[in-house]
Amino acid sequence: MPYSPFDLTGKVALITGGNSGIGLGMARAIAQAGGDIAIWGTNAGKNAAAAEELKSTGRHILTLACDVGDEAAVEQAFAETVKTMGRVDGCFANAGVSGRGGHTFMEMTSEEWHRVTRVNLDGAFYTFRTAARHMVTTKTEGVLVGTASLAAIEAAPRSEHYAATKGGMISMVKAMSVEFARYGIRAHSILPGWIETNMTANAVATTGFQTKVLPRVPMRRWGTGDDFGGIAVYLMSSASRYHTGDTFVIDGGYSLF
Numbered sequence: 001m002p003y004s005p006f007d008l009t010g011k012v013a014l015i016t017g018g019n020s021g022i023g024l025g026m027a028r029a030i031a032q033a034g035g036d037i038a039i040w041g042t043n044a045g046k047n048a049a050a051a052e053e054l055k056s057t058g059r060h061i062l063t064l065a066c067d068v069g070d071e072a073a074v075e076q077a078f079a080e081t082v083k084t085m086g087r088v089d090g091c092f093a094n095a096g097v098s099g100r101g102g103h104t105f106m107e108m109t110s111e112e113w114h115r116v117t118r119v120n121l122d123g124a125f126y127t128f129r130t131a132a133r134h135m136v137t138t139k140t141e142g143v144l145v146g147t148a149s150l151a152a153i154e155a156a157p158r159s160e161h162y163a164a165t166k167g168g169m170i171s172m173v174k175a176m177s178v179e180f181a182r183y184g185i186r187a188h189s190i191l192p193g194w195i196e197t198n199m200t201a202n203a204v205a206t207t208g209f210q211t212k213v214l215p216r217v218p219m220r221r222w223g224t225g226d227d228f229g230g231i232a233v234y235l236m237s238s239a240s241r242y243h244t245g246d247t248f249v250i251d252g253g254y255s256l257f
Helices: 021-032 044-057 071-085 110-138 160-179 207-216 225-236
Strands: 012-016 036-041 061-065 090-093 143-147 186-192 247-250
Touching (some): 021 090, 036 071, 090 110, 160 186, 160 247
Parallel strands (some): 012 090
């Protein structure tokens, strides 16, 4: 009998911020493995483009406008997702924003601090909470996955707010992995390195990054969204059914060198 745990037919993945970059790379792979996809994003044009691309896989695709930092919006979007898709087996809290301005920590305003924490940490909490309630209530042995960052484990000067949210993501996920293990629900965090996305496009294009950062990446290239497809399929699949509480560093070896 062939080994086929990576067949995701009948499963539904919810991916916040799934209309581009890492989230879209995850969505592509999950759909190609047979899973149906729900994407939440705030950019209507990107949502439409992602839906158009993913429909070519023949899977059921839903895109919804949702600001994950808005608690009521998350509750409404999750209800709509379940109503349309029938279930959620995997929840990927991937939506996030970066810091602005490059100011020192002493110059950082409360508004800037809360702008980042509102989406990156509060938004992940609201998203995971609704997904956990659904999985426990429906007895779904699913998975909760948060996109963190190397900023959680390496110094990120002038980005303390961003680093705090990503460190918080890891801690929240580890706690969830223990709390929900009894229900067969797993939880993990993913730490991307330097990935070429809309969020990092301006930075990686600079001479400084090309001459100082890229040579420190042992694989000698920036990561792409598609580099996260394999881990997404694995975590959605039955191959990972006894694997929980992990922190996956996907950075081309950057943090080792």
